[in-house]
Amino acid sequence: MGQSKNAIAKWLIASSFLVGATVHAEVWVYDEVTGKNLSTWTGNGQLTGTLGEFSGKNISQIEASRWMGVEDGAFHIMNSAGYLEHYYPYLSTGTPYCCAGTSKTLTGGDLSGLNVQNANYLGATNNVMYYADNVGTAWYGELGNHVIGRNDTWTTFSGGGSLNGKSVQRGVGLLDMGGNTDISDDYLMNVAADGTLEYYYMPTGKYAAGLESTYGSWKSFASGKLSGLTLSTLAQNASGTFNGYSYRYLGNSNDQMYFDVSLAPAVPESSTWMMMGLGLAGLGFAMRRSDKKR
Numbered sequence: 122m123g124q125s126k127n128a129i130a131k132w133l134i135a136s137s138f139l140v141g142a143t144v145h146a147e148v149w150v151y152d153e154v155t156g157k158n159l160s161t162w163t164g165n166g167q168l169t170g171t172l173g174e175f176s177g178k179n180i181s182q183i184e185a186s187r188w189m190g191v192e193d194g195a196f197h198i199m200n201s202a203g204y205l206e207h208y209y210p211y212l213s214t215g216t217p218y219c220c221a222g223t224s225k226t227l228t229g230g231d232l233s234g235l236n237v238q239n240a241n242y243l244g245a246t247n248n249v250m251y252y253a254d255n256v257g258t259a260w261y262g263e264l265g266n267h268v269i270g271r272n273d274t275w276t277t278f279s280g281g282g283s284l285n286g287k288s289v290q291r292g293v294g295l296l297d298m299g300g301n302t303d304i305s306d307d308y309l310m311n312v313a314a315d316g317t318l319e320y321y322y323m324p325t326g327k328y329a330a331g332l333e334s335t336y337g338s339w340k341s342f343a344s345g346k347l348s349g350l351t352l353s354t355l356a357q358n359a360s361g362t363f364n365g366y367s368y369r370y371l372g373n374s375n376d377q378m379y380f381d382v383s384l385a386p387a388v389p390e391s392s393t394w395m396m397m398g399l400g401l402a403g404l405g406f407a408m409r410r411s412d413k414k415r
Contacts, residue, residue: 146181146369146381148210149345153310153318153376154336158345166381168208170218174200175208180216180371180381185360189238190372191379192245192263195219199238205264222264229269231255237267243289244372246306251323253289258323273324280328283313284321308332310373312356316340346382 150162166180175183175198189197189205196208196216203225208216227235231254235241243251249260249270257275261267278284308320308329317340320332341351350363360369371379 145179146367146383148180148216148371149347149380149382151342151345151347151378151380153373153378155343156337156339156341157343158348159377160345162210162377165210165215166383167215168196168218169215170208173206173208173218173221174202175206176218181369181383185369188371189242190244191374192372193248194374196371196379197245203236203238205237207264220264222267224266227252227261227267227269229261230259230272232259232261233269243309246374257326258289271324273326275326278321278326278328280321281330282311282319282321282328284311285328289326312352316351316353318352347380 146166147164148162148166150159151157152159168175168178168180168183170176180196183198187199189199191197194209196210198206198208200206200221205222207219207221209219210216222237225237227233227237232239232241232252237250239252241252241254243253243258245251245263248263250263250267251258251260253259254272256272258273259269260271260273261269277286277288279286307323309323311319311321313319317333317338318336320329320336321327322329340353341349346366347363347368350368354361354363355370360367362368365384367383369381371381373379
């Protein structure tokens with residue numbers, strides 16, 4: 122019977138590798154202006170430092186529900202206690218833990234008392250966090266007490282563009298990125314109908330047509346592991362598989378778009394599953410014979 126148990130244990134270990142274990146991801150960063158990979162930022166997905174809840178974990182181990190985006194080069198992650206944690210990415214030293222917020226709720230304005238992580242959250246830039254409220258947008262201090270700093274009183278996007286006439290809410294273009302909303306320097310980033318990037322100034326909600334000439338008219342990433350992935354695809358799905366890799370969009374900061382990228386886990390073919398089933402049946406038969414001999 123002992124030999125049968127050993128055989129089962131060995132088989133289970135082997136099958137776990139066959140089905141696919143957790144694959145650690147790398148952080149890949151793309152230029153928001155050209156869509157080209159910035160190679161100096163690639164290849165490191167470890168969170169390091171001390172005192173942080175996620176220190177020592179790979180970026181791929183962070184649940185999407187905890188991810189709060191990227192801002193000024195910092196990864197924002199909500200810990201299990203409800204506080205926002207910051208990790209700063211560097212190629213040589215990993216992503217050292219920096220600090221955590223001191224409040225779980227927002228203070229002031231229409232959203233006072235709501236949790237920092239809620240459906241109204243749009244993203245962060247310049248040390249403030251943007252939210253949608255009853256009259257447009259509101260921004261709150263990033264750390265500390267999350268006190269309201271400004272209310273922008275406009276009701277719908279204007280000035281043309283794909284969001285013209287729509288109210289501030291996630292669910293349109295890159296706004297619906299699993300919480301990884303993209304706002305850079307007070308501009309909301311979206312994907313236009315033609316598949317290129319477009320921007321809206323958050324204090325007014327107006328379409329910034331002039332930025333399109335600055336940020337080019339590219340439609341797909343130009344190099345690296347995600348070469349060929351289109352912005353339109355990304356706008357529909359914040360995560361997926363492409364070129365044999367699994368990817369998850371983390372957000373944008375400083376004209377850079379962050380992804381965690383890993384080899385797509387192999388999915389066993391039907392014949393493999395059948396062989397695994399036959400193996401289990403064989404082990405069960407061997408165990409019964411062993412019991413009868415005893």
